[in-house]
Structure formats: C-alpha cells, structure tokens
Amino acid sequence: MSARAGIVVTGTEVLTGRVADANGPWLADRLAEAGVDLAGTVVVGDRPEDMRAALAWFASLGLDVVITSGGLGPTADDLTGEVVAAFQGRPLALDEPLEGRIMKVLEGLRSRFAHLDWDSVRAANRKQAMVPHGATVLEPVGTAPGLVVPPADGTEGPTVVVLPGPPRELQAMWPMALESRALQEALGGATAYETRELRLFGIPESEIATTLEEAEAAGVDLSVLEVTTCLRRGEVEVVTRYEPAAAGAYAALEAFIRERHVDTLFSDDGTTVDEQVARTLMERGETIATAESCTGGLLAARLTERAGSSAYALGGVVAYANAAKVRMAGVDPTLIEDFGAVSTQVSEALADGALHRFDADVGVGITGVAGPGGGTPEKPVGFVCFSVVHREGRRLTRSTRMPGSREDIRDRSTTVAMHMVRRVLAGEGEPVR
Amino acid sequence: MSARAGIVVTGTEVLTGRVADANGPWLADRLAEAGVDLAGTVVVGDRPEDMRAALAWFASLGLDVVITSGGLGPTADDLTGEVVAAFQGRPLALDEPLEGRIMKVLEGLRSRFAHLDWDSVRAANRKQAMVPHGATVLEPVGTAPGLVVPPADGTEGPTVVVLPGPPRELQAMWPMALESRALQEALGGATAYETRELRLFGIPESEIATTLEEAEAAGVDLSVLEVTTCLRRGEVEVVTRYEPAAAGAYAALEAFIRERHVDTLFSDDGTTVDEQVARTLMERGETIATAESCTGGLLAARLTERAGSSAYALGGVVAYANAAKVRMAGVDPTLIEDFGAVSTQVSEALADGALHRFDADVGVGITGVAGPGGGTPEKPVGFVCFSVVHREGRRLTRSTRMPGSREDIRDRSTTVAMHMVRRVLAGEGEPVR
Numbered sequence: 001m002s003a004r005a006g007i008v009v010t011g012t013e014v015l016t017g018r019v020a021d022a023n024g025p026w027l028a029d030r031l032a033e034a035g036v037d038l039a040g041t042v043v044v045g046d047r048p049e050d051m052r053a054a055l056a057w058f059a060s061l062g063l064d065v066v067i068t069s070g071g072l073g074p075t076a077d078d079l080t081g082e083v084v085a086a087f088q089g090r091p092l093a094l095d096e097p098l099e100g101r102i103m104k105v106l107e108g109l110r111s112r113f114a115h116l117d118w119d120s121v122r123a124a125n126r127k128q129a130m131v132p133h134g135a136t137v138l139e140p141v142g143t144a145p146g147l148v149v150p151p152a153d154g155t156e157g158p159t160v161v162v163l164p165g166p167p168r169e170l171q172a173m174w175p176m177a178l179e180s181r182a183l184q185e186a187l188g189g190a191t192a193y194e195t196r197e198l199r200l201f202g203i204p205e206s207e208i209a210t211t212l213e214e215a216e217a218a219g220v221d222l223s224v225l226e227v228t229t230c231l232r233r234g235e236v237e238v239v240t241r242y243e244p245a246a247a248g249a250y251a252a253l254e255a256f257i258r259e260r261h262v263d264t265l266f267s268d269d270g271t272t273v274d275e276q277v278a279r280t281l282m283e284r285g286e287t288i289a290t291a292e293s294c295t296g297g298l299l300a301a302r303l304t305e306r307a308g309s310s311a312y313a314l315g316g317v318v319a320y321a322n323a324a325k326v327r328m329a330g331v332d333p334t335l336i337e338d339f340g341a342v343s344t345q346v347s348e349a350l351a352d353g354a355l356h357r358f359d360a361d362v363g364v365g366i367t368g369v370a371g372p373g374g375g376t377p378e379k380p381v382g383f384v385c386f387s388v389v390h391r392e393g394r395r396l397t398r399s400t401r402m403p404g405s406r407e408d409i410r411d412r413s414t415t416v417a418m419h420m421v422r423r424v425l426a427g428e429g430e431p432v433r
Numbered sequence: 434m435s436a437r438a439g440i441v442v443t444g445t446e447v448l449t450g451r452v453a454d455a456n457g458p459w460l461a462d463r464l465a466e467a468g469v470d471l472a473g474t475v476v477v478g479d480r481p482e483d484m485r486a487a488l489a490w491f492a493s494l495g496l497d498v499v500i501t502s503g504g505l506g507p508t509a510d511d512l513t514g515e516v517v518a519a520f521q522g523r524p525l526a527l528d529e530p531l532e533g534r535i536m537k538v539l540e541g542l543r544s545r546f547a548h549l550d551w552d553s554v555r556a557a558n559r560k561q562a563m564v565p566h567g568a569t570v571l572e573p574v575g576t577a578p579g580l581v582v583p584p585a586d587g588t589e590g591p592t593v594v595v596l597p598g599p600p601r602e603l604q605a606m607w608p609m610a611l612e613s614r615a616l617q618e619a620l621g622g623a624t625a626y627e628t629r630e631l632r633l634f635g636i637p638e639s640e641i642a643t644t645l646e647e648a649e650a651a652g653v654d655l656s657v658l659e660v661t662t663c664l665r666r667g668e669v670e671v672v673t674r675y676e677p678a679a680a681g682a683y684a685a686l687e688a689f690i691r692e693r694h695v696d697t698l699f700s701d702d703g704t705t706v707d708e709q710v711a712r713t714l715m716e717r718g719e720t721i722a723t724a725e726s727c728t729g730g731l732l733a734a735r736l737t738e739r740a741g742s743s744a745y746a747l748g749g750v751v752a753y754a755n756a757a758k759v760r761m762a763g764v765d766p767t768l769i770e771d772f773g774a775v776s777t778q779v780s781e782a783l784a785d786g787a788l789h790r791f792d793a794d795v796g797v798g799i800t801g802v803a804g805p806g807g808g809t810p811e812k813p814v815g816f817v818c819f820s821v822v823h824r825e826g827r828r829l830t831r832s833t834r835m836p837g838s839r840e841d842i843r844d845r846s847t848t849v850a851m852h853m854v855r856r857v858l859a860g861e862g863e864p865v866r
Contacts, residue, residue: 013663015474016465017458018670024476025450032449040483041448043457043474046661050473057490075642075662120643168837206554209508228479229508230446237451290730290751296737297723297730300751304729307805307839315757317750318723318733324748324791328761358757372740404601406740 002037003065003187006058006158010071010080011165012045022167023069030174032241035193039063046077055087059157065186066158070165072144074125081147084160085132089152092130098137098145099129105143138176141169148182159186196250198238198257199267201419205231208238208257215256221249234415235273266422273418274302280425281312281362288421289358290316291329291350293341293367294384299414314358319350329353329365340379342367344397347385351395361391362424364417370406384413388420394429396420435470436620438498439491439591443513444598445478447503455600456502463607465674468626472496479510488520492590498619499591503598505577507558514580517593518565522585525563531570531578532562538576571609574602581615592619629683631671631690632700634852638664641671641690648689654682667848668706699855706851707735713858714745714795721854722791723749724762724783726774726800727817732847747791752783762786762798773812775800777830780818784828794824795857797850803839817846821853827862829853 007027013019024041031038039061044050051071058066071080085092102125128144131137134153138146144164151157161177163170177183200208208229216222224246228239238257242250258265266273281288290300300316303309319325322341326333330353331346339345350365368384375381380401387397398420402412423429440460446452457474464471472494477483484504491499504513518525535558561577564570567586571579577597584590594610596603610616633641641662649655657679661672671690675683691698699706714721723733733749736742752758755774759766763786764779772778783798801817808814813834820830831853835845856862 011663012661013665013670013672015457015471016461016661016672018661018663018672019665020453020458024448025453028449038448038478040478040487041476043476045471045473053494054473061486074639076646077661120646121639125639168841206507206558210554228445228449228451228510230444230451232446232452237446239446239449239451287754289757292730295734296742296746297725297733297749297751300730300753301728301734301843304751304753305840305843309729310753313729313753315751315753315761316730317761318730318737318748320733320737320743320746320748321720321791324722328748328750328790357761358754407738408601410734410738 002035004037004039004061004063005031005065005067006039006061006063007041008051008054008058008066008068009041009043010046010051010068012077014070015043015045023163023165023170026167026171027067027069027174032193032195034178034187036065036187046071046079048079048083051080051083052087055084055160063158064188065161065183067161067163069163069170072128072146072162072164074121074128074143080162081127081130081132084147084149084162088132088149088157088160089155090132090134090149092132094126095129095131095137098131099126102129102140102143102145105140136180136182138163138173138180141172142166144169146173146177148177148180150182150186159183193241194244194247194250195239195241196254197240197267197270198254198265199272200236200238200261200264201234201266201273201415202264203236203261205229205236208236211257211260215253218256220252220256221246222253224249225253227253234412266419273415273422274306277418277421277425278306278309278312280422286361287312287314287358288362288364289314289354289360290364290366291354292316292318292365293320293325293350294370295366295410295413295417296320298410299364299366299417302414302418314360316354317357325350330357342369342379342383342385344385344387344399347387347399348389348395348397351387351389355389355391362421363389364421366413366417368409368413370409372406382409384409384416386413386417386420388417388424388429389432390424390429393432394424394427395432396424396429435468436497437470437472437495438464438500439472439494439496440474441484441487441491441499441501442474442476443479443484443501443504445510448476448478456596456598456603459600459604460500460502460607465626465628467611467620469498469620479504479512481512481516484513484516485520488517488593496591497621498594498616500594500596502596502603505561505579505595505597507554507561507576513595514560514563514565517580517582517595521565521582521590521593522588523565523567523582525565527559528562528564528570531564532559535562535573535576535578538573569613569615571596571606571613574605575599577602579606579610581610581613583615583619592616626674627677627680627683628672628674629687630700630703631687631698632705633669633671633694633697634667634699634706634848635697636669636694638662638669641669644690644693648686651689653685653689654679655686657682658686660686667845699852706848706855707739710851710854710858711739711742711745713855719794719858720745720747720791721795721797722747722787722793723797723799724787725749725751725798726753726758726783727803728799728843728846728850729753731843732797732799732850735847735851747793749787750790758783763790775802775812775816775818777818777820777832780820780832781822781828781830784820784822788822788824795854796822797854799846799850801842801846803842805839815842817842817849819846819850819853821850821857821862822865823857823862826865827857827860828865829857829862
C-alpha cells in the first residue's frame with residue numbers, strides 16, 4: 001500500500017488564472033518519485049474557509065499527507081499558517097530566533113527597495129515567524145519558512161506540509177521537508193515506483209489506445225502497469241508507472257509499441273526532442289542558426305532555453321517583415337514575388353540564409369500564416385512551410401497545415417521544426433540542388 | 434447571494450503536470466464575468482473513484498454548478514461521461530443522430546491520418562455519443578460533445594457541465610453551455626460583478642499591502658471590495674471585484690493608490706504593457722526591431738505574439754554567439770573586448786544595430802547572464818543590460834540584477850525591456866550622443 005497525498009494550492013491569483021500554477025505539477029513529480037500516490041490537487045482562493053474545506057476533504061479521504069503551497073507571504077490575505085495550525089489543533093506562537101533570521105534576510109534585501117516603508121515591511125513579515133506548536137520549521141529560502149505540521153497528539157489525520165508559493169522557494173525547501181522525521185513517519189513505507197516514458201511524433205493519440213488494446217489481447221499484462229497517454233505540443237507521450245516486480249510486463253509492452261510504431265517512436269529513455277537535438281549537436285561540435293517568420297523568435301528561444309546552449313546555438317534572424325527577409329536573411333525578393341512569403345521556396349531560402357549568415361552547420365527556415373487574419377484559400381491560417389538544411393549538403397523541406405489558435409500554431413511549428421532538425425541530424429534529407 | 438461553482442479538471446497528464454492546465458483559469462474568468470463565485474478547482478487523475486470523490490466534495494459544499502473539463506476522448510481512460518451520469522443518477526444511452534454527426538467529423542479528418550486503423554477509431558469514438566438521460570447535449574467542436582447534466586429529477590445537488598479537455602473545444606463550447614436552460618436554471622439570479630485592474634511596475638508586493646492598510650485607515654471602505662494583489666512576471670497587479678453599488682468605494686481606493694504610486698502605476702484600464710506598446714506603435718505608425726543575446730528571441734516572440742503585430746514588429750536578431758553580435762547586429766568587436774559581451778555598451782550597440790539594420794523607429798538591445806553558469810563576481814548570474822533607442826535620438830540604458838532560475842531571468846528580462854520600450858515611446862530617455 002502506497003502512502004497517499006493531496007496538494008492544496010492557495011491563492012486567488014492562481015485560482016483565477018492570473019498566475020499559472022507551477023507547484024502542483026512539480027510536487028506531483030516529486031511525489032511520484034517518492035512512491036507516493038497523488039489523490040488530487042485542489043486550487044482554492046485566499047479565503048480561509050475554502051482552504052479549511054480543502055484540508056477537511058483530503059482528511060476525509062484518509063490521506064497520509066497534504067502539501068500546501070502559497071499563502072505564506074506578508075500580506076493580510078496570506079493565511080495558510082493560521083488555517084493549518086487551527087486545522088491541526090496546534091496553537092501558533094512566535095519563534096523569536098526564527099524572526100531574527102528572517103530579519104537578517106530582509107536587511108540584505110533592503111538596498112533593493114530603498115524607497116520602501118521599512119517599518120511596515122518588518123511588521124508584515126513578523127507573522128511569517130509564527131509557528132504551530134510541535135511543528136517542524138523548514139528554514140526560509142526567501143523570507144517565508146515552511147512547516148511540517150503533524151496532527152495533534154493522540155489524533156489521526158494527515159500530516160500537513162506547508163510550503164511557500166514562489167516555485168524557487170518551494171523547490172529548494174522540498175528536500176528539507178522530505179528529510180524531516182515528521183514527514184518520513186507520515187509516509188511510512190512508500191513503495192518506490194519505476195516510471196518510463198516513450199515519445200512518438202506524427203500519430204494521433206487514438207492509435208496508441210488501439211495499440212494498448214492489441215497489446216493486452218496479445219498477452220501483455222496491463223493490469224500491473226499504470227499507463228497514461230497524452231498529447232503534448234504535438235507529441236504523444238506514453239508514461240508507464242509500475243512496481244519493480246512488473247518490469248517484465250513493461251518490457252513486453254515497450255517491445256510491442258516499438259514494433260508497431262518504429263517510424264514515429266523517437267524517444268524511449270525519457271529524453272525530449274530538445275534534449276536529443278542538443279546532445280547530438282554537442283557531441284558533434286556542430287552549430288545551428290534560425291531564420292523565422294511566423295514563429296517570431298520562438299524557435300531561437302527554444303534552442304537557447306537550455307543551460308549551455310551557447311555551445312551550439314549561434315543565434316537567428318526574426319524576419320517578420322518581407323524587407324527583413326531580404327535584408328537580414330538574404331532571401332531573393334523574386335522568390336517572394338513569385339511564390340509568396342509563405343512558400344516552401346522562401347522557407348528554403350530562409351534556412352540557407354541562416355546557415356550562411358551565421359556560418360552554422362544547420363540552418364532552419366520557417367514561414368507561415370499564424371493567423372487569425374492573413375489566410376487565403378490556398379494558404380489558410382495554420383499553413384506553415386519549413387526547411388532544414390545541413391552544411392554537408394542535405395535538406396528536408398515540408399509544408400503542413402496545423403489546427404488551433406495563433407499561439408497553438410506558433411508553438412506547434414517549433415515542435416515540427418525540432419523534429420525536422422532531429423531527422424536531418426540523423427542523416428535524412430534530399431541532396432541540396 | 435451569488436451562485437457558487439466548482440471546477441473539476443481531469444486527466445493524469447494534467448495532475449502530473451505533463452500538460453499545463455489552461456481550462457481552470459479560463460473557466461474561472463468566465464465564471465467571474467457571469468457573477469458566479471468560484472469555490473475551488475480540483476485536479477484529479479483519470480481514476481473514476483477520484484473524480485467521483487471530487488464531485489461528491491463539491492456537492493457536499495452545496496455548490497450550484499460543477500464544471501468538468503477533460504476525459505471525453507476516445508481512449509479507455511476517458512471516463513467523465515460515465516462517472517457524471519452515475520453520479521447524477523441518469524443512465525447513459527446511445528444518441529444515434531449524435532453518433533452520425535460525430536462520424537461526419539471523423540470522415541472529414543480521415544485524410545489527415547491515412548495510416549490509421551479506421552475501424553478502431555470509429556469504435557473508440559462511438560462512446561462519445563453516449564448521453565445521460567435528460568442531459569442537454571452541447572454540439573461537438575472537435576469530436577467530443579459536451580453535456581449539461583442536472584441532478585436526477587426530484588433530488589437536490591449541483592448541475593454538472595461536462596466539457597472537453599482541449600482548450601479550443603472547451604472555449605468554443607462554453608457559450609452554448611451558458612445559454613442552455615439547464616445551466617441558466619442552476620445559476621439562478623447571479624449578481625454581475627465589476628472587475629477592475631491596476632498594474633504597477635517596480636515596487637514589491639508588500640508595499641501595496643501597506644497602501645491598502647493605509648487606505649482603510651484613511652476611510653476607504655475595503656469591506657465591500659474584494660482586492661487581490663499578485664506579482665506576475667515582475668509586475669504587481671491589483672485586481673478588485675465589487676458589486677455595482679460599491680463603485681464609490683472602488684473610486685476612492687483607486688485614487689488613493691494612484692496618488693501614492695504615481696511613478697509606478699502604468700495601467701488603470703486592464704491593459705498590459707504589451708497592449709500599451711502595441712497600441713502606441715500602431716497609433717503612430719512606428720516600427721520596432723530587437724537584437725537579443727541572453728533572451729534568445731523571447732522578446733521578438735513576445736512582440737509578435739499579438740495578431741496584427743506585423744504592422745509594427747519588423748523582426749530581430751538573436752545574436753547569441755559573439756561573432757553573431759558583430760556580424761548580424763553590427764556590434765563593434767572592440768566594445769566586446771573592452772567591456773565584455775555583457776555590458777551596457779554592448780546593449781547600446783545591439784539596440785543601435787537593431788534600429789539601423791531593420792530600419793526601425795525603435796531598437797532594443799539585451800545582453801546578460803541567464804545562468805546557471807557563466808557568472809562572475811562583477812557580472813553574476815541574473816545581471817542583464819538593456820538599451821532602447823528611438824530614431825528621434827533618445828535612449829534609455831540600464832543594467833539590473835534579477836533573481837531566479839534561467840527561465841525566470843529570461844522571462845523577466847523581456848518584461849523589463851517592454852517597460853523600457855513603453856517609457857521611451859512616452860518620450861523618456863537621454864539624447865543619443
């Protein structure tokens with residue numbers, strides 16, 4: 001039996017979507033690694049009664065651990081500490097040494113906000129040093145300490161781990177929480193699970209559903225595997241979680257999928273296409289440059305997302321205006337006149353321009369109609385042309401039509417381009433004329 | 434009394450964070466507009482018992498409406514329809530005309546997936562046409578229809594609105610749900626709220642907390658205003674929701690904030706800095722171009738995010754390698770030698786290069802240390818230099834040090850740059866030497 005946990009994310013700004021929640025998903029991954037089963041994540045606003053209701057719900061499900069994120073800040077609507085203390089029946093008291101340590105952090109930040117009303121900041125932050133009786137304090141990474149709060153002595157119920165909202169602070173604090181005796185006791189003997197991921201590009205999710213059914217019919221024991229499939233940024237991910245004893249069943253499933261989807265399975269070790277492209281470029285000492293129109297810099301941003309990307313990403317041109325395509329990427333203006341700015345011919349010229357102007361080994365060109373305006377019957381919204389060229393003299397060019405919003409089309413285009421880069425690096429492509 | 438609602442987002446891929454949830458926040462905004470109070474959002478995996486528990490929890494809170502997103506797909510783990518039907522005590526039956534309409538949609542998509550096993554797709558999709566007795570069907574936007582499922586006749590409980598997971602489908606379907614008689618009845622007489630937003634740049638969130646306390650002390654009636662403050666991408670947002678009768682109290686609060694924060698309040702009408710920059714450029718017929726190093730194209734991508742941005746965004750250079758700074762943005766190599774690639778001098782040369790090479794009215798240059806490596810004592814990780822130059826001969830240049838991860842630093846840098854562009858467009862800046 002795994003320990004079971006729930007996550008409570010607090011904050012009206014998260015509930016209303018003004019801030020995207022990064023903590024729920026991050027904690028979900030950490031719990032999975034620790035072999036803890038996640039029952040659910042609840043997002044509530046800053047109203048104490050809603051937070052109490054969420055804690056009570058998770059308690060009623062018999063969970064072992066509830067993790068809260070947020071509501072530890074200095075403002076009056078930051079009430080998590082008080083609500084959790086009351087819920088666990090553990091009165092709050094000021095921890096003076098802790099208050100002193102928080103003050104030291106604040107003094108260090110003082111120069112950054114010279115125009116601040118300092119007394120009010122200090123008063124507002126004093127409440128961050130209020131600790132429920134018997135709770136374990138997790139040292140602050142920012143100014144807010146975290147807490148591990150067991151149920152009141154002699155009572156049953158979940159241990160509540162209270163973490164700050166800023167992802168950087170929460171992530172730095174989690175290992176301390178996990179090492180605390182209070183949390184270790186609540187988790188008891190959690191089973192460690194194995195997690196494996198397969199990634200495929202170029203097939204619909206429903207085809208994987210069919211494959212799973214056929215695998216089962218062929219004798220693969222799916223009952224011991226927890227298989228999740230999902231479509232993310234145009235790729236199908238098959239994530240399987242299983243107890244170590246089910247390794248044989250997983251191996252049989254993976255072999256079955258591999259045989260049926262040899263053309264589209266590009267990752268069996270959890271690596272993303274971004275990691276594969278980065279690794280290949282690094283290993284070979286090759287470089288890449290881009291010339292983008294409709295994606296407006298998103299591909300260059302994606303190629304430079306990773307630490308150390310300066311080893312292979314030289315840069316790129318965002319050639320949004322036609323004049324910029326000609327001037328900055330060296331596109332022959334007659335190509336634009338003859339075939340239109342959105343054409344495979346122009347995507348090839350953009351790729352060539354990126355290759356030559358940056359003196360790169362790989363050049364990528366993208367041009368398309370991101371919409372919502374600008375579509376025509378021949379080149380509707382979502383029609384995008386791609387070309388990837390390698391210095392060694394081979395090239396892949398294609399055009400496709402993508403569904404979705406302007407944002408979807410721009411994002412999905414970077415995925416299509418990344419896969420074309422992967423294929424060209426693997427040796428695919430036609431000889432350059 | 435407002436109607437109260439809860440949101441249940443289903444999908445193991447969302448719970449585990451493999452897919453970011455766009456639907457909860459989007460629905461939260463729509464509910465706020467409709468004057469419906471949102472009690473909370475629950476994310477659960479694809480296990481039917483967890484989804485049932487979430488529905489039961491919301492029912493126990495006495496909510497009027499529960500909205501579910503996801504779990505309507507063709508795969509075996511898509512179980513929302515069945516779970517909701519059972520929860521509401523309304524048996525499922527095949528809606529044959531609906532099945533026919535779904536088939537028509539699938540036929541239209543057939544060419545896109547020529548390699549598909551067609552029979553299994555059709556069988557998998559048949560379950561999407563199963564409808565609980567007495568439910569209102571919302572016509573499919575993709576292949577999955579939505580549902581509005583009232584509690585069983587003669588019983589109390591929330592009306593459940595079942596919507597598909599893909600944001601594009603969910604968003605297109607929501608107006609249909611809202612117009613349905615079943616949902617209208619469940620919502621009863623919801624009060625319409627006013628929502629107003631103020632945005633400030635360059636102060637910490639705690640200073641706004643102090644301002645709110647002082648406003649209350651000065652006689653502003655905060656009890657009739659629901660004020661939420663949050664820090665988003667380096668900006669402080671103050672969102673206030675109130676019933677129409679509290680308009681006077683809001684006006685007093687806004688005046689108080691305006692007086693205290695005149696230097697940092699940049700938006701009082703809900704507009705973002707992106708919208709303000711776009712509007713000013715459009716109104717004046719001016720153009721902008723970028724030369725980015727550490728942000729790697731994110732600023733160009735942000736400037737081209739909006740539909741119609743081709744009217745003012747000419748493009749940009751991503752000059753990641755030093756050679757690219759020289760070759761593609763015209764940076765004098767002696768500046769890089771003398772001051773380093775990360776220096777205000779190089780950021781000015783990048784801005785000038787963007788201005789001249791793209792023949793733009795505004796040029797932006799960014800260079801910095803995004804980390805996690807590459808920091809030095811003088812130029813640590815997070816140190817970023819910016820320059821914005823206007824063709825009319827004025828320039829703003831600054832350097833700053835930002836906290837956080839590589840991703841935070843890159844993202845926050847685009848916000849700093851956008852605010853500098855806004856200020857230069859408003860006439861600020863030193864004369865260009």
